[in-house]
Amino acid sequence: MARNLTFHIFRHNPADPASTPHMDTFVLNETAAMTLFIALNRIREEHDPGLQFDFCCRAGMCGACAMVINGRPGLACHTQTRDLPESITLLPLPFFKLVGDLSVDTGVWFRDMYQRVESWIHTTRAFDPSKREARMANATAEAIYELDRCIECGCCIAACGTARMREDFLGAAALNRVARFRLDPRDERKDADYFHLIGDDTGIFGCMGLLACEDVCPKHLPLQDQLAALRRRMAGTALKHRLPFFRNVRKARPAKA
Amino acid sequence: MQIIYTDVLCLGAGLAGERAAVEAAQAGLGVICISLVPARRSHSACAQGGMQAALGNGAMGEGDSPDLHFEDTVKGSDWGCDQEVARLFATTAPVEIRRLAHLGVPWNRVTAGVHTYYRGGKAFKKQEKKEREGLIHARAFGGTSKWRTCYAADGTGHSALYAMDSRAAQLGVRVHDRMEALSLIHDGHTCLGAVVRSLRTGELVAYLAKATLVATGGFGRLYRHSTNAVINDGGGHIAALDTGVVPLGNMEAVQFHPTATVPADILVTEACRGDGGILLDVNEERFLQHYEPEKAELASQDVVARWMAHHIRQGKGVPGPYGDHLWLDIRHLGEKHIRTRLREVDALCQTFLGLDPVRQLIPVRPTQHYCMGGIRTDKTGAVQGLKGLFSAGEAACWDLHGFNRLGGNSLAEAVVAGGIVGYRMVEYVQGAEVAFGTRLVAEHVGRQQARVDALLQGHGGVENAYDVREAMFDVLEDAAGIYRNGPDLERGVAQLQEIHARARRIKLRSNGLGANPELALALKLPGMVRLALCVVCGALQRTESRGCHAREDYPERNDRDWLTRTLATWPEGADRPRLTYEPASRVWPLPPGERGYGGGAIIPATPTHDAAPGE
Numbered sequence: 001m002a003r004n005l006t007f008h009i010f011r012h013n014p015a016d017p018a019s020t021p022h023m024d025t026f027v028l029n030e031t032a033a034m035t036l037f038i039a040l041n042r043i044r045e046e047h048d049p050g051l052q053f054d055f056c057c058r059a060g061m062c063g064a065c066a067m068v069i070n071g072r073p074g075l076a077c078h079t080q081t082r083d084l085p086e087s088i089t090l091l092p093l094p095f096f097k098l099v100g101d102l103s104v105d106t107g108v109w110f111r112d113m114y115q116r117v118e119s120w121i122h123t124t125r126a127f128d129p130s131k132r133e134a135r136m137a138n139a140t141a142e143a144i145y146e147l148d149r150c151i152e153c154g155c156c157i158a159a160c161g162t163a164r165m166r167e168d169f170l171g172a173a174a175l176n177r178v179a180r181f182r183l184d185p186r187d188e189r190k191d192a193d194y195f196h197l198i199g200d201d202t203g204i205f206g207c208m209g210l211l212a213c214e215d216v217c218p219k220h221l222p223l224q225d226q227l228a229a230l231r232r233r234m235a236g237t238a239l240k241h242r243l244p245f246f247r248n249v250r251k252a253r254p255a256k257a
Numbered sequence: 258m259q260i261i262y263t264d265v266l267c268l269g270a271g272l273a274g275e276r277a278a279v280e281a282a283q284a285g286l287g288v289i290c291i292s293l294v295p296a297r298r299s300h301s302a303c304a305q306g307g308m309q310a311a312l313g314n315g316a317m318g319e320g321d322s323p324d325l326h327f328e329d330t331v332k333g334s335d336w337g338c339d340q341e342v343a344r345l346f347a348t349t350a351p352v353e354i355r356r357l358a359h360l361g362v363p364w365n366r367v368t369a370g371v372h373t374y375y376r377g378g379k380a381f382k383k384q385e386k387k388e389r390e391g392l393i394h395a396r397a398f399g400g401t402s403k404w405r406t407c408y409a410a411d412g413t414g415h416s417a418l419y420a421m422d423s424r425a426a427q428l429g430v431r432v433h434d435r436m437e438a439l440s441l442i443h444d445g446h447t448c449l450g451a452v453v454r455s456l457r458t459g460e461l462v463a464y465l466a467k468a469t470l471v472a473t474g475g476f477g478r479l480y481r482h483s484t485n486a487v488i489n490d491g492g493g494h495i496a497a498l499d500t501g502v503v504p505l506g507n508m509e510a511v512q513f514h515p516t517a518t519v520p521a522d523i524l525v526t527e528a529c530r531g532d533g534g535i536l537l538d539v540n541e542e543r544f545l546q547h548y549e550p551e552k553a554e555l556a557s558q559d560v561v562a563r564w565m566a567h568h569i570r571q572g573k574g575v576p577g578p579y580g581d582h583l584w585l586d587i588r589h590l591g592e593k594h595i596r597t598r599l600r601e602v603d604a605l606c607q608t609f610l611g612l613d614p615v616r617q618l619i620p621v622r623p624t625q626h627y628c629m630g631g632i633r634t635d636k637t638g639a640v641q642g643l644k645g646l647f648s649a650g651e652a653a654c655w656d657l658h659g660f661n662r663l664g665g666n667s668l669a670e671a672v673v674a675g676g677i678v679g680y681r682m683v684e685y686v687q688g689a690e691v692a693f694g695t696r697l698v699a700e701h702v703g704r705q706q707a708r709v710d711a712l713l714q715g716h717g718g719v720e721n722a723y724d725v726r727e728a729m730f731d732v733l734e735d736a737a738g739i740y741r742n743g744p745d746l747e748r749g750v751a752q753l754q755e756i757h758a759r760a761r762r763i764k765l766r767s768n769g770l771g772a773n774p775e776l777a778l779a780l781k782l783p784g785m786v787r788l789a790l791c792v793v794c795g796a797l798q799r800t801e802s803r804g805c806h807a808r809e810d811y812p813e814r815n816d817r818d819w820l821t822r823t824l825a826t827w828p829e830g831a832d833r834p835r836l837t838y839e840p841a842s843r844v845w846p847l848p849p850g851e852r853g854y855g856g857g858a859i860i861p862a863t864p865t866h867d868a869a870p871g872e
């Protein structure tokens with residue numbers, strides 16, 4: 001039986017002085033293999049051509065389309081309406097700046113994050129075009145790829161309790177990024193260097209370990225393991241170097257248990 | 258009006274734009290990339306399969322060389338490419354792959370020992386050497402004589418773009434995302450930057466630069482069914498064409514990928530076939546070996562796609578609610594291989610199709626995938642027609658691909674061409690004296706502002722933007738698909754001319770304020786229809802079949818008359834493009850001959866290529 005789906009969609013256009021935040025309702029008949037990508041485009045074409053939302057790859061690969069779908073952050077393009085009830089509520093991701101309706105500004109936040117965790121390979125070696133590549137075990141490459149798969153959708157940050165309380169929190173995506181570079185033999189940074197970037201409450205010690213992030217990550221990144229390992233290493237680093245952050249570290253410990 | 262100055266302006270922050278930006282920033286120049294989306298969401302991130310480079314580390318790549326890569330590329334192009342460019346590309350690709358390794362791409366590596374691989378559904382063994390252990394590995398792709406496609410699982414484009422963008426961030430390259438280039442600022446001789454619309458506020462901004470790069474990717478979204486990201490709608494091509502002096506090369510050369518899923522049009526990578534996957538028809542029987550006894554599933558993309566379309570026409574397709582399709586079978590590759598090396602394929606089958614590729618067949622059909630045509634440059638990436646303007650990547654017709662791109666060559670092209678053009682832009686900027694006339698800037702911004710205002714005020718508009726776009730989709734689907742013919746194309750030209758007029762009479766139904774998507778489409782549509790006209794007119798005029806351009810009424814490849822590249826310009830006020838032709842290549846180290854797959858008759862070239870062919 002074909003269903004009629006009722007969409008409750010958050011609306012606000014900050015560029016329109018007459019606009020105030022509110023919810024709009026649209027009704028669509030469900031079709032076979034319907035995704036939220038198809039549904040939202042139909043709403044735009046058939047009902048409201050001004051409706052703002054972001055899609056790019058529409059294949060679950062680029063991270064553009066994250067939104068809150070019936071209370072849960074997720075990628076709209078790979079969400080099938082058949083997995084949802086008849087009433088579907090769509091909100092923009094919290095935490096990020098609203099562009100309009102369901103569209104938020106993740107780009108600027110992530111670029112800022114790259115600078116904060118220095119999200120690039122740190123090496124003293126210059127690239128030599130005449131030389132063969134340095135060797136690497138295939139298993140190492142695969143392990144790096146596993147963490148490199150983050151698509152910067154922002155779901156983990158939208159779901160994170162700490163991020164809700166402090167807007168300078170780096171979030172699971174950034175901490176996973178650090179884990180990725182730590183794993184990479186090409187990056188010459190030591191734990192003390194990483195500590196300098198993430199060893200406080202805006203970083204690893206702000207994380208309460210409740211793991212909403214891993215639950216919502218559409219790429220199923222092993223965030224839980226990575227955060228736990230980082231916390232151990234950074235706590236160890238703090239002790240070893242007797243850094244002034246030591247007290248914060250002790251405070252953070254009980255939260256982990 | 259806001260004006261932003263920079264040394265180098267890159268329109269586009271995909272792999273090509275960012276590679277060029279990195280080169281310029283390393284030389285100390287100020288660089289800004291603008292992009293419709295955050296850099297890492299650019300379409301390059303979706304490339305799964307890999308990048309071709311003749312490293313020759315793996316057992317099946319033994320004896321590979323840039324010479325062989327060059328030959329495969331020229332044959333793949335059906336002798337439509339520029340052979341100097343193909344040579345330059347093949348020699349530079351290994352360096353760029355290693356540079357990406359240096360920047361952090363987790364390329365899969367050689368593991369010594371005996372490994373199983375599959376061909377045509379059967380298992381074979383290969384032995385990887387101990388002394389190569391840990392070097393960059395490569396997989397098979399269509400149309401290649403060696404296993405040459407370097408890969409990071411099936412997220413190669415993602416990892417490469419992330420690594421390049423990391424380097425860009427480290428160097429302080431600024432990326433302004435949610436910005437859309439509408440037109441180029443120029444005086445008929447020199448390009449001085451671009452008029453850009455903010456997709457946050459809707460405001461226009463003038464970006465002025467000593468050198469401007471168009472690296473805006475492909476225009477696949479002129480087609481209703483495309484594997485491309487929805488943002489790939491040719492904005493950069495439109496800006497170039499609308500200068501009236503910049504030619505677009507070979508716009509009729511549009512590639513259809515054999516294996517896009519039905520109905521979502523999401524690509525499953527060629528690596529599925531490279532790794533041993535096979536195609537099955539309605540009887541679940543393999544069929545490509547009957548058409549291509551030697552290469553079978555691993556012939557070039559144009560050939561495989563054409564045989565698939567042919568087989569479906571023979572009534573061998575699998576009927577379904579979305580039309581006929583065929584099956585891709587990778588089950589025999591085994592669970593471990595599918596869940597690791599084809600992991601994105603696995604994930605997309607599970608989420609979008611609700612099937613498990615370890616146990617089930619994948620419904621596929623040929624779908625628009627790649628644009629060989631684009632903004633015509635010379636081999637340094639400098640655009641014909643305007644000084645200070647450059648182009649690289651899928652947006653450009655550098656002309657590495659001629660009439661058919663080999664899978665794995667385009668992502669590699671993005672970094673190779675990006676590097677070369679980046680270097681040339683540095684040279685150019687260091688020697689350039691540029692004066693930015695404020696009158697000229699105001700005039701160009703004013704022209705775009707007038708279009709925006711007219712739409713906001715609704716002057717003379719009647720047409721619904723989405724309906725007009727549907728009409729364009731219909732024409733391209735009918736006239737400029739895999740198979741083409743004179744009558745369909747002729748009708749297509751007439752219809753598109755009508756649609757072009759309609760596209761200039763759009764009436765907004767929303768208020769158009771801020772980042773309004775309807776206004777964005779309304780601004781772009783007339784240009785998109787002009788690009789569609791370039792495709793269809795080029796295809797109509799080219800009375801032969803070459804690579805992806807298959808004319809039912811002219812089935813031979815005609816080297817006597819058509820060893821040429823189509824150049825389309827759009828004189829101001831015209832209702833169709835002006836087409837001229839230039840020789841496909843200046844030099845012919847690999848003279849036109851048989852590709853070794855694809856069949857088809859050839860009308861041989863006359864011994865000299867001096868005459869201006871195509872006329």
Ligand SMILES: Cc1cc2nc3c(=O)[nH]c(=O)nc-3n(C[C@H](O)[C@H](O)[C@H](O)COP(=O)(O)OP(=O)(O)OC[C@H]3O[C@@H](n4cnc5c(N)ncnc54)[C@H](O)[C@@H]3O)c2cc1C
Binds near residue numbers: 299308474627
């Ligand atoms: C699904 C899929 C899989 C693929 N797999 C492979 C593969 O395995 N191997 C391979 O070699 N090739 C592959 N390709 C092709 C390859 O991905 C592309 O050719 C290549 O990534 C193009 O890179 P680019 O930098 O030129 O453009 P893109 O990565 O498309 O970047 C274009 C940039 O331009 C910006 N832009 C566009 N228009 C405007 C505008 N008007 N104003 C401002 N900015 C604009 C965009 O925001 C983006 O930043 C694949 C293609 C598809 C569709």
Ligand code: SF4
Binds near residue numbers: 163208209211214
């Ligand atoms: S585990 Fe840490 S990062 Fe993840 S949601 Fe909880 S607080 Fe946020």
Ligand code: SF4
Binds near residue numbers: 151155157220
């Ligand atoms: S870690 Fe997962 S949820 Fe967070 S940004 Fe990356 S892909 Fe999205």
Ligand code: FES
Binds near residue numbers: 060
């Ligand atoms: S549109 Fe790219 S992940 Fe959804």
